[in-house]
Amino acid sequence: MSWDFDDFLKKAEDKEETKSSDEIPVISIRNSRPSFPKWFWMAASAIIVFGLAFIFNFNQNKISDKENFVKNEVLKQKNEFIAENHNHDSQVAIHITDSASGAKKDSIFQENTIAESDVLDELLSKKSRIKKERKPKYVYNSAQRSLADSLGYKDSYVIVNGKRIDNVEEAINVTKYSFQVMAANVNEALKPKVMDNVE
Structure with missing residues (x-):
């Protein structure tokens, strides 16, 4: 292949001319009409939607009809019951x-x-049916008070750490002291411990 530049250009131009004169027509793979047209599928879906709507509406009407029927029956039976039982004086269980x-x-x-x-x-x-008059009986509540006192509870003292304290200030001081002792013990427990003999 020892070509000149001119020979190469000539060969390239010839190929472009043959392509333009010999255009191949594009043939579509699909036919112009599909096997099942779109309008067929649209009609089928519309029929399904309307059918479902009709079925649900028809069932809803049945339910409301049943509900109205039951209401009417209950009201009718209620009216009949009231009509039968309207005179209470004539209905006596024992007439002695x-x-x-x-x-x-x-x-x-x-x-x-x-x-x-x-x-x-x-x-x-x-x-035994003749009822006697009963006199009301009154009871003194002093027995209940003595029971409460015998238990030993008085609201004028508190017990802190097992000690009975009657004074409010003393109770506050004992409580503060208890908290201080607890805080000191917590601080000692939280301090890091250095171990000398670690093996």
């Missing part, structure tokens, strides 16, 4: 008149009486 206790009525419908008193009236004889 007694001179000591009077006419007995069911304790459920009486606000002031207790059910146990009606049961006791039925179980006990007439003589």
Whole structure:
């Protein structure tokens, strides 16, 4: 290959001319239309979204209908119950008149009486049902005071480090002294120790 510069330029220009005259057309690999068009997928997704919305809305209506049905049934049964039980005086558990206790009525419908008193009236004889007046009994609280004193507790002293102290200033001084002793012991414990015989 012993070329001149002129021969090289001539050869290079020839290649550029052949490229421009022999352009190769670009062929796309894809067809002009896809196998499943975009509108197909869009329609399918829209149908799915509307279907789910319809199902949830339909179920919500069922739940609210059931709730309303239950409310109406409860109110209807409540009204029927009230209509049946509106006259409390005619509903008597035991209808025996007694001179000591009077006419007995069911304790459920009486606000002031207790059910146990009606049961006791039925179980006990007439003589034991007559209630005696009881006088209130008063008790002196001196016995309780003496018990408190016998325990030995008085709020006028404190115990610091096992010593009974009656004076406030003395208690403060003993407490301060105790803290000083504790602080000194803590300082001694925290001091670094030098060990001479370390093996």
